[in-house]
Amino acid sequence: MAEWSTPDDVAARLRPRWRSGELLRACAEGRPFEPVEVRLRGPRARELGADLERVRRWAERLERAAPGRYELVREPVGVRTVGRNDLPARAVVTGYEQAWRLLDVGDEAGRHARLVGLLAGDPDLRSWALAQPHAALGVEEAHWPGLLAALEWLRAARGSGRFLREISAPGVDTKLVERHRGLLAAVLGVPGAADDFVEVLGLRVRPARVRLRLGEALLPGSSWAALRDVTAPVEQLAALPVAPAAAVVLENETTFLAAPLPPRGVAVFGEGFRVSRLGSLPWLRDVPVHYWGDLDTHGFAILDRLRAWLPQTTSFLMDRDTLLAHRERWGSEPSPTTAALTRLTDAEQATYEDLVSDRYADRVRLEQERIDWAWALERWPDGTAG
Numbered sequence: 001m002a003e004w005s006t007p008d009d010v011a012a013r014l015r016p017r018w019r020s021g022e023l024l025r026a027c028a029e030g031r032p033f034e035p036v037e038v039r040l041r042g043p044r045a046r047e048l049g050a051d052l053e054r055v056r057r058w059a060e061r062l063e064r065a066a067p068g069r070y071e072l073v074r075e076p077v078g079v080r081t082v083g084r085n086d087l088p089a090r091a092v093v094t095g096y097e098q099a100w101r102l103l104d105v106g107d108e109a110g111r112h113a114r115l116v117g118l119l120a121g122d123p124d125l126r127s128w129a130l131a132q133p134h135a136a137l138g139v140e141e142a143h144w145p146g147l148l149a150a151l152e153w154l155r156a157a158r159g160s161g162r163f164l165r166e167i168s169a170p171g172v173d174t175k176l177v178e179r180h181r182g183l184l185a186a187v188l189g190v191p192g193a194a195d196d197f198v199e200v201l202g203l204r205v206r207p208a209r210v211r212l213r214l215g216e217a218l219l220p221g222s223s224w225a226a227l228r229d230v231t232a233p234v235e236q237l238a239a240l241p242v243a244p245a246a247a248v249v250l251e252n253e254t255t256f257l258a259a260p261l262p263p264r265g266v267a268v269f270g271e272g273f274r275v276s277r278l279g280s281l282p283w284l285r286d287v288p289v290h291y292w293g294d295l296d297t298h299g300f301a302i303l304d305r306l307r308a309w310l311p312q313t314t315s316f317l318m319d320r321d322t323l324l325a326h327r328e329r330w331g332s333e334p335s336p337t338t339a340a341l342t343r344l345t346d347a348e349q350a351t352y353e354d355l356v357s358d359r360y361a362d363r364v365r366l367e368q369e370r371i372d373w374a375w376a377l378e379r380w381p382d383g384t385a386g
Helices: 007-019 022-028 052-065 096-103 106-121 123-131 133-137 141-157 174-179 181-188 194-200 234-238 253-258 272-280 297-309 320-325 346-356 373-378
Strands: 036-039 071-077 085-093 209-214 229-233 246-250 265-269 289-292
Touching: 007 022, 007 036, 007 052, 007 085, 007 096, 022 096, 022 106, 022 123, 022 133, 052 085, 085 096, 096 106, 106 123, 106 133, 106 141, 123 133, 123 141, 123 181, 141 174, 141 181, 174 181, 181 194, 209 234, 209 253, 229 234, 234 272, 253 265, 272 297, 289 297, 297 346, 320 346
Parallel strands: 246 265, 246 289
Antiparallel strands: 036 085, 071 085, 209 229, 209 265
């Protein structure tokens, strides 16, 4: 009996159109339903005499499921052998309500219809709900009034230079905006990433910040001379009257705090791909810069990005000898990159290719904090040790 069609087989013909959103979209737009006809696999003439009870149960199962879900079309089978038997031959789904019952999605279809009606006053949001019906159904119904109000405020505030925190739409706070930023971005036609969303809307972006440790001789005679560990917006740090002799950029915070620091040196907490912010510090552009990141593929990608802004940057402790000397401390990189990195030295490129190709083991990663401290200090770059 497994080879004969079942009501589930009829539903299977419609399910891709449901999953794609096509059925919901067509219904919401008022388009006529295009009947779906499913040819049923049933018993052949020679099978009728072998087990008529089995045939009867098969036909009854299709008939019991049919009301409200599909229309059954019968055709004669076995007229010349066992007499005329009118058996189910085709199932025809003739309307949206039948489709909803067949797929058991009546609640979802009803919610989408109500939602499209609710959004009638906002054509852009309604268009999004039609284009992405399942994403729209994933939004809690209670949130929709707030999202409508948020869109109204964001449109009015576009280009104002205000902080998103200043949103004052009824029933809306920044948490609601952050939770549904992808939806709002799609409707407003802006990127969905947090900072890009705000910046492209012409709102005020949170200032990019950098953390530094300053050598004791960098601010002589200043009221800030005792200041050593500083976190501030990039534009404020760019205005500092400092002229370091060298800088070291480190990825691990504890390493950043423990790093030796000469009187005219500066240590920078790199924070991964945010190292590009360092290109906005004019007093770093003409001094030696040394970078130590994790010995994994992303560590080299960050080094490559830093060199786009500070091309004089050299790396240390990101070499094959360091990698192989700490084999027992290797971890696994969750999502390695295989990007083409064009700013690496030949030696760096060779080590990067070792990691990309899994030359020594699968997805090798040696995190900065796992490297022996004595080993690190012996190889610390000249001019950056205290």
